[in-house]
Amino acid sequence: IDGLNARAIAAGKDYFGSATDNPELTDAAYDGIVIQSKLTPEKWDAIEPSRDTFSFSNGDAITDLAARNGQKVRCHTLVWYSQLPSWVKTGGYNNATLISIMENHITKEVTHYKGKCFHWDVVNEALNEDGTYRSNVFYDTIGPSYIPIAFKAAAAADPSAKLYYNDYNIENLGAKSTRAQNIVKLIKQYGAKIDGVGMQAHLIVGSTPSQSAQVANMNAFVNLGVEVAYTELDIRTNTPATASAVTQQAKDYAATVGACMEVAECVGITIWDYTDKYSWIPSVFPGQGAALPWDQNLKKKDEVYKAILSAL
Numbered sequence: 001i002d003g004l005n006a007r008a009i010a011a012g013k014d015y016f017g018s019a020t021d022n023p024e025l026t027d028a029a030y031d032g033i034v035i036q037s038k039l040t041p042e043k044w045d046a047i048e049p050s051r052d053t054f055s056f057s058n059g060d061a062i063t064d065l066a067a068r069n070g071q072k073v074r075c076h077t078l079v080w081y082s083q084l085p086s087w088v089k090t091g092g093y094n095n096a097t098l099i100s101i102m103e104n105h106i107t108k109e110v111t112h113y114k115g116k117c118f119h120w121d122v123v124n125e126a127l128n129e130d131g132t133y134r135s136n137v138f139y140d141t142i143g144p145s146y147i148p149i150a151f152k153a154a155a156a157a158d159p160s161a162k163l164y165y166n167d168y169n170i171e172n173l174g175a176k177s178t179r180a181q182n183i184v185k186l187i188k189q190y191g192a193k194i195d196g197v198g199m200q201a202h203l204i205v206g207s208t209p210s211q212s213a214q215v216a217n218m219n220a221f222v223n224l225g226v227e228v229a230y231t232e233l234d235i236r237t238n239t240p241a242t243a244s245a246v247t248q249q250a251k252d253y254a255a256t257v258g259a260c261m262e263v264a265e266c267v268g269i270t271i272w273d274y275t276d277k278y279s280w281i282p283s284v285f286p287g288q289g290a291a292l293p294w295d296q297n298l299k300k301k302d303e304v305y306k307a308i309l310s311a312l
């Protein structure tokens with residue numbers, strides 16, 4: 001985006017990209033700003049709204065656009081408790097049936113996008129804040145092995161895609177990061193492949209972990225033999241943002257981007273859309289927002305943009 005991807009690549013990273021979603025693709029002004037590395041809306045409710053009936057058109061719109069522009073796509077996400085259709089959530093399936101439903105979903109979706117997704121977020125948000133496993137239909141029915149089973153199915157369907165575990169509040173050392181490290185070990189113990197851990201990085205202005213803390217955290221994952229990436233970066237504040245909040249936000253972006261630059265195995269950064277116009281924050285955290293480097297009117301926030309650029 002606006003030189004950020006080129007700078008990241010020149011510095012040895014794979015990408016600096018932005019998420020996007022289907023609704024904003026009809027906004028000509030939005031599309032006028034060139035985005036590298038997009039992220040698809042391939043969530044279960046959109047892709048398999050009823051059992052074994054697949055609907056790939058919205059996802060295809062994004063992979064087709066990326067193909068036309070020579071962009072990479074991180075695909076998100078195969079197994080998640082949210083944006084999960086009720087036929088899965090409340091279907092009351094037994095262990096064997098739910099495993100086959102999950103494997104079928106993964107196999108058909110990953111096969112459809114084979115060669116188009118360079119990363120897959122295979123399992124998203126499996127942990128509570130204290131690091132225990134989050135109760136969801138997969139965990140409650142199958143137990144923790146649903147995670148390695150999902151990774152095995154994804155690897156079989158596209159052996160060359162990089163497979164990620166993805167979660168939030170794992171950008172600093174602590175209980176949740178420790179248990180995410182345990183998920184990496186669990187997957188490997190089952191003989192399945194995991195390539196990376198995605199740290200969503202939905203961060204807060206003024207309470208973003210320091211650069212050195214983020215580096216130490218990433219190294220804990222890297223020491224287990226996986227790569228890492230920032231996958232959904234945004235740094236929110238109370239709105240309207242004050243001038244001093246924007247100055248702090250620029251520092252927090254610089255610390256996060258700078259941490260990735262310090263760790264060779266941190267392969268790239270995705271911001272969770274590039275403009276406040278299409279940010280998810282105000283709808284989920286009322287009174288907060290202004291989390292991205294471009295504002296509501298698609299105007300670049302110079303202070304934040306320059307902090308990111310010079311950290312790359």
Ligand code: XIL
Pocket residue numbers: 021124200232280
């Ligand atoms: C959010 C999207 O940004 C919204 O448009 C959608 O309505 C809900 O999901 N963690 C994730 C993402 O992994 O999938 C979520 O994305 C934000 C939190």
